Amino acid sequence: MKRLFVFTCIAFIVVTCNWDEGLDVDSDAGSDAANEELPLIITFIDVWQGDSSLFELPDGRVILIDGGDEGYGSSSVIPVLDAREIDTIDLMVLTHPHADHCGGLDEIMNHVTVLEIWDNGETNDTYPYNQYVLARNGEGATLLVPDRDYSISFGEVSLTVMHANDGYEDYNNDSLTIMFSYRNVKILTTGDVEREAQEDMLFLYGSALACDVLKVPHHGSSDFHESFVMYASPQHAVISSGTGNQYGHPHQESLDAYNGIGAVICRTDQLGTVEFTTDGTSIETNCN
Ligand SMILES: [Zn+2]
Numbered sequence: 001m002k003r004l005f006v007f008t009c010i011a012f013i014v015v016t017c018n019w020d021e022g023l024d025v026d027s028d029a030g031s032d033a034a035n036e037e038l039p040l041i042i043t044f045i046d047v048w049q050g051d052s053s054l055f056e057l058p059d060g061r062v063i064l065i066d067g068g069d070e071g072y073g074s075s076s077v078i079p080v081l082d083a084r085e086i087d088t089i090d091l092m093v094l095t096h097p098h099a100d101h102c103g104g105l106d107e108i109m110n111h112v113t114v115l116e117i118w119d120n121g122e123t124n125d126t127y128p129y130n131q132y133v134l135a136r137n138g139e140g141a142t143l144l145v146p147d148r149d150y151s152i153s154f155g156e157v158s159l160t161v162m163h164a165n166d167g168y169e170d171y172n173n174d175s176l177t178i179m180f181s182y183r184n185v186k187i188l189t190t191g192d193v194e195r196e197a198q199e200d201m202l203f204l205y206g207s208a209l210a211c212d213v214l215k216v217p218h219h220g221s222s223d224f225h226e227s228f229v230m231y232a233s234p235q236h237a238v239i240s241s242g243t244g245n246q247y248g249h250p251h252q253e254s255l256d257a258y259n260g261i262g263a264v265i266c267r268t269d270q271l272g273t274v275e276f277t278t279d280g281t282s283i284e285t286n287c288n
Pocket of ligand 1 (some may be wrong): 098
């Protein structure tokens with residue numbers, strides 16, 4: 001009887017601990033009164049010709065999308081992480097397996113702890129991609145290949161996948177495209193999707209593509225859909241590209257389109273790293 005009582009007590013403690021742990025993981029930490037005034041900080045890191053954006057969430061979690069080309073993880077992304085005393089990335093996303101997006105990720109994984117990784121499931125037999133896979137395997141992080149419409153919330157910040165791997169011949173068009181929402185503010189990150197994938201999203205989402213900050217697809221390539229620009233209709237259009245890049249990004253047609261809707265264009269090749277801070281209502285930025 002005594003043994004049964006002890007077992008029952010232990011079982012109760014274990015169940016209680018697990019339940020508490022579950023609450024910590026799943027609870028809406030961002031809605032805590034203490035977090036009400038904390039901002040969401042989005043940093044488009046200057047990685048020359050490539051992409052890397054950092055999301056620091058109000059509840060303390062950190063999301064990194066892409067890591068620039070080889071060498072830029074070390075030279076550009078890691079200094080930002082260190083300056084902000086970030087030693088853990090809760091979620092790292094590789095939009096698609098091109099070098100200017102995956103090249104720096106192994107350097108980053110070798111420097112900080114990464115808990116979960118999303119990629120689009122495509123492979124690419126290149127040195128930068130293989131280095132990414134090696135580091136990813138060594139990291140032991142959870143790997144997820146999200147489908148379109150996959151959605152998850154971290155506190156008050158929600159992420160919705162609006163485009164995923166659709167089997168396009170061109171890797172760019174399979175880029176993971178994610179809408180971040182925090183209260184009234186929306187940020188759309190697009191990898192390198194081009195006209196065809198943008199057309200898919202227009203058909204599926206229409207006005208739900210509207211956002212306040214847009215990471216302009218494919219470094220401002222001319223291969224875009226005019227209606228995508230109009231439906232996204234961002235206040236700020238961020239173009240991540242490098243001075244003197246071999247592709248001539250950003251292309252004039254893209255600049256004209258975003259100028260045409262009255263967006264403020266934020267170019268990393270002109271401004272360097274571009275940062276936005278929002279409380280979910282207003283937005284502060286170094287790009288005005
Ligand atoms: Zn790219």
